[in-house]
Amino acid sequence: MSFSNLGLSEKVLAAVAATGYTNPTPIQEQAIPHVLARKDVLGIAQTGTGKTAAFVLPMLTILEKGRARARMPRTLILEPTRELAAQVKENFDRYGAGQKLNVALLIGGVSFGDQDAKLMRGVDVLIATPGRLLDHTERGGLLLTGVELLVIDEADRMLDMGFIPDIERICKLVPFTRQTLFFTATMPPEIRRITEAFLHNPQKVEVSRPATTAVTVTQAQVPAGREAHEKRELLRRLLREAKDLKNAIIFCNRKREVAIVHKSLQKHGFSVGALHGDMDQPARMAALDQFRKGELPLLVASDVAARGLDIPEVSHVFNFDVPHHADDYVHRIGRTGRAGRTGTAISIVTPLDQKSMAAIEKLIGQSIPRAEGDYEVPAESSEASERPREQRGRERSRGGGRGKPQRGRDRERSHEPREARGEARHASESRPSSEARQPAESRHRSDDKRRAEPRQAARQQANTSHVPSIGRPEPRRQREVDTEPGDHSHLPAFLLRPVRSPAGA
Ligand code: AMP
Numbered sequence: 032m033s034f035s036n037l038g039l040s041e042k043v044l045a046a047v048a049a050t051g052y053t054n055p056t057p058i059q060e061q062a063i064p065h066v067l068a069r070k071d072v073l074g075i076a077q078t079g080t081g082k083t084a085a086f087v088l089p090m091l092t093i094l095e096k097g098r099a100r101a102r103m104p105r106t107l108i109l110e111p112t113r114e115l116a117a118q119v120k121e122n123f124d125r126y127g128a129g130q131k132l133n134v135a136l137l138i139g140g141v142s143f144g145d146q147d148a149k150l151m152r153g154v155d156v157l158i159a160t161p162g163r164l165l166d167h168t169e170r171g172g173l174l175l176t177g178v179e180l181l182v183i184d185e186a187d188r189m190l191d192m193g194f195i196p197d198i199e200r201i202c203k204l205v206p207f208t209r210q211t212l213f214f215t216a217t218m219p220p221e222i223r224r225i226t227e228a229f230l231h232n233p234q235k236v237e238v239s240r241p242a243t244t245a246v247t248v249t250q251a252q253v254p255a256g257r258e259a260h261e262k263r264e265l266l267r268r269l270l271r272e273a274k275d276l277k278n279a280i281i282f283c284n285r286k287r288e289v290a291i292v293h294k295s296l297q298k299h300g301f302s303v304g305a306l307h308g309d310m311d312q313p314a315r316m317a318a319l320d321q322f323r324k325g326e327l328p329l330l331v332a333s334d335v336a337a338r339g340l341d342i343p344e345v346s347h348v349f350n351f352d353v354p355h356h357a358d359d360y361v362h363r364i365g366r367t368g369r370a371g372r373t374g375t376a377i378s379i380v381t382p383l384d385q386k387s388m389a390a391i392e393k394l395i396g397q398s399i400p401r402a403e404g405d406y407e408v409p410a411e412s413s414e415a416s417e418r419p420r421e422q423r424g425r426e427r428s429r430g431g432g433r434g435k436p437q438r439g440r441d442r443e444r445s446h447e448p449r450e451a452r453g454e455a456r457h458a459s460e461s462r463p464s465s466e467a468r469q470p471a472e473s474r475h476r477s478d479d480k481r482r483a484e485p486r487q488a489a490r491q492q493a494n495t496s497h498v499p500s501i502g503r504p505e506p507r508r509q510r511e512v513d514t515e516p517g518d519h520s521h522l523p524a525f526l527l528r529p530v531r532s533p534a535g536a
Contacts, residue, residue, distance in 0.1 A: 037063040040092040046126040056081030061236035073233040077216040099153035103177030111188040113138040140312030161197035178205040186215035248368035257381040278328040279347035293331040303329040350378035357394040
């Protein structure tokens, strides 16, 4: 099947050809004809499948006819995060270069005034996050009654972020007769309910999970003690010893952890950026840009901030924390091994993560090899030696020393200096809940709060070294074992020890 059989306009086909794509991906092949036939579409597909172009290309074809009126956008695309919204806009800029379309982005962290002026000029495509969109409608600067086509992208992530009530409100503000394109990676009951309420006779198109196609990713799990400093020490070792590491994303479960790991890696001489939900928009964009260009080869990120980012050629993914949701694992490792390239995904696994790992292995239908043995953090390690000698002695005598599981979250935190803990200075940073679980209401307000507050994250970003190497050379411990030849060449040497099967696998 070629693009020319899908019913796209000449202009759009020319733009696709200029991009260098020869064949549509399965989601494009299935969805584009339905979109052009003005049917509702329920697309079950993840990022990495080409689903953005599956709605952008037919929308461009449809939008060739007609004109936009002031404050009344013709089409509306809802995205869960600002980065995804910006990425969709880039797609319109790329494929719609030959058309004079007005594409506006309504995302938090950008001034209302500029956005308002754009709306006033008339918008063909409005790409928005739900909170900022509703802010504009409530101010009276935006009317959704002219929307002919609505795209709800990453719906299951919207659900995770507490945006479903907002989505329902928005669906009631657009005309009943609109065309709706709805994309989600999974179909939990709440999402099913929404599709039943707001889609009319949808054409269902489904493509397989990237997990089933990402055979080019070498996966491994490395056991670690539950102490945070042990995990950081192990991470540094993994980074230093990884073979062929070109660039890597290091995932943490919480934004506070992102800040701590980022700071700790910087302190140890690594060139690293950070991406989490409390950073303001320019800082997030700057971090991403530096990572894309290779100026910062490492990026510590949270799931929400990194979801769906189109970053080609990531050689390694590290799970500093095992994700609580198995789906997130699939998304994370989907950042590497894209488009047939090889990649490596290494998870740091504490005894508390066993359940999550079992759920992940069940979801992806394969067991993830475990590294055996020599992962322990030496007592003389730099972070361990920053703590008082007696305390280290106490830890060891309690049997919780190197690499062994330890109990007590308070103790885990108390022996780190405040700075190293990255202790929250803003109320928003100290919230214990994950940003993914933050209710929609407070997220809207926090946009404004983030604008008003000094930006620690932005300052950290500005101080970040631009050295395009992973980190300054540090002496390695001479504990490598003989490496086996073969296809595990991207793994650190100590991961190449005999592997034992996961329990129950
Ligand atoms: P998405 O799932 O929309 O995030 O797209 C994932 C990646 O696939 C992006 O880098 C796109 O530029 C790329 N892509 C989209 N469509 C095609 C295609 N037909 N052929 C090759 N690459 C594509």
